[in-house]
Amino acid sequence: MASVVITGGSGFLGTRLARVLLSEGELRLAGGEVEPVSQATLMDRVPAAGDLAADPRVAVVSGDLADVVGPGGQGRRALAEADLVFHLAAAVSAECEADFDLGMRANLQATQALLQACRELGRFPVLVFASSLAVFGRSDDHPLPDVIDDETLPNPQSSYGTQKFICEQLLADFTRKGFLRGRAVRLLTVSVRPGKPNAAASGFLSGIIREPLAGQRATCPVDPGTEVALVSPRKAIDALLRAATSSDRSWGGPTAVTLPALTMTVAEMVAALERVAGPQVSSLIDWVPDPQIARIVTSWPARVRAGRAIRLGLTPDEDFDSVIRMHISETGSAPGTVPPRH
């Protein structure tokens, strides 16, 4: 029997992850025996998806993470029983840049509270932490290599990236001390992310696909030549599950694993949209530069030599056309004209 906690369990990735876990119904935790998923506790400030809330295996804990996992919090019991914790809850990049205190509270303090709760409760769960490529940053006084790898020194250029990197370090030390078994996965920009726009600086990298496919105009705030590192929702979930199911030995240590990237320019993304959905869809993009967003996004690396992830069997998406088609088929987006799939 495996009991799972998902923080940010009502978010896009948390919801998708919960659905996959519950539909598969079993899990080989950290390379051990295959066990049924007996309970999934979703912790979030906002309500869980209806299908999940209706599942008898699902419990929902509502509130700020630091409160619900802190002393006396209503999430303590679930955590005390958890074999596996996915820590996905976070404030996103642009909102942390606009509101420094929010980021420190939602990303750093909440993570500290979660780690401390795991330590106090003494079950030593596997804790999969969704870190981010935003730990890396290029700046005037510190250029990044063109291709980053597992040994590249992060130099975060946003408070969000700094907070994620600090949480990686805390997770590694809690792991080294034996308080839990941490696995940090650096997600790339997930595209195409379904749903409503959010306050991530990278949000437009889904918006410029998702909104036109829904017949709405979208704004691209960066130059078409901007290179970005993408991962599809499916590959992002694959990576989180690989982190949970790998043995300690194959995972290879408490430092973070950066995912393999599909590297594209924004212009190439739009060309893929045009191929898949036609020019009347891709023409719904307005190019309106936003220096604040551009500064954050262009500080991130776009090319990744993801040695450790590749050794774990993780692969990048093969092409963006298929990613767009996956989004259409999953969300029922109905573009004006979808050419036949070859």
Added chain:
Amino acid sequence: MASVVITGGSGFLGTRLARVLLSEGELRLAGGEVEPVSQATLMDRVPAAGDLAADPRVAVVSGDLADVVGPGGQGRRALAEADLVFHLAAAVSAECEADFDLGMRANLQATQALLQACRELGRFPVLVFASSLAVFGRSDDHPLPDVIDDETLPNPQSSYGTQKFICEQLLADFTRKGFLRGRAVRLLTVSVRPGKPNAAASGFLSGIIREPLAGQRATCPVDPGTEVALVSPRKAIDALLRAATSSDRSWGGPTAVTLPALTMTVAEMVAALERVAGPQVSSLIDWVPDPQIARIVTSWPARVRAGRAIRLGLTPDEDFDSVIRMHISETGSAPGTVPPRH
């Protein structure tokens, strides 16, 4: 007029730094005009040295750092007037390894409180942070290069090193956001450190020199062939002052600067002691392996390519014989026989 705060102002480095600042009496802060040192506030849990407490320019604030700089704390006024803060207060490596909560409180939370106080008080002081080579670590799953440099990925293998590295990241982000002007200096093992033994894992690297010179036996817990990276007290103070006085441009960004090292084996240190003070002194060392201490010390790098520090004009100590002689002359240690100095 320059007003200075020193946290850990009663410690060995804090005391030495205060004496240098007050005897020089003036300071070129961050490459600006030369200004007289009008006030030095020493913050520490333990009383300040008598000569410092008697100086009319010195104020002493006693208590835990997080308390004295927190809301309503008695250190707030000094911080509100400070042009320059040296943040040296810390719990040391072996005590943080033995007491995880102590390290999190004394190193991480206290530093967060200090940074937050600087931000709230709005004077944007230059804040020189004493970080440590202990941010680096070799482990079975993550070897270190033989020679580390400014681009080497830290991989701390102690809670102390983790906390120092996290504070470097916070300092860099507070600097990027314009809340203060942070300069992080990664000190090496300071030897010969005068005074009583402390709970640093590296403490023996002073003890095996200091105690025999005082006619007392000392214990060396590591293999004689262990290589270590050393800096003398004088060079360590030079580096902290260089951090305070460099212009933003010459300092070169908010990431930490690793000091140039005098790299030696412990056997070579003992040979130097024998050359300077005679075999009857160096024979006072007992070789008693301590795996806990050895694990921490051998996880640190010993060889440093300190490009940024060298460009700042910082240099390693030339040889350890002179460092021992400096210690003897400063502390009045009277070894049985000191050969003539050539």
